[in-house]
Amino acid sequence: MNPFEMVVLIVAIVGISSVLKARYGVVRHKGEDIYVGSPREQADAQRLRGEVQDLKDRIAVLERIVTDGDRNRSIALEREIEALRVEKEAR
Template identity: 70%
Template sequence: MNPFEMVVLIVLIGSIASVIRARYGIVRTGRGKEEMFVGNRQNDAEADRLRGEVHQLKDRIAVLERIVTDSDRNRGIALEREIDALRTDKEARQ
């Protein structure tokens, strides 16, 4: 075996090992330690749960905004009526 073939063989073995590690979710954390990566199914389930929670929170915020803006409108109408009542009382006194 000549040196060129040996270099190609070493690179090929390293590449295959990297592909196998990636396939099984093994990640190097540094200094030679290897840990299993959490599978996509668990991450997807957690992401779906969080998306649902965010959707619920957005719905709640929309309801709260509606309550606040509706009550402001009602307060505004009530305030306008009070101002008109004060104007008519003031005009009646004059």
């Protein structure tokens, strides 16, 4: 393969890959490929991000409830959680 054919092949590969990236909605942002998707997919992704953040907030509150406060309440809560776990396994 002579150098001219190699240059043409490299240019063709780069061109085809950029067309495929554009076709499938992938853009390069700060050195990383990001899938853009359709507006509906973006809305779903944003909704899911919000749900994940809400769940993280709820977990933080539950951790604070369990770890803070008096020891007796914590022990009672542990027993309730264990009872629910056993009940779920029994089903």
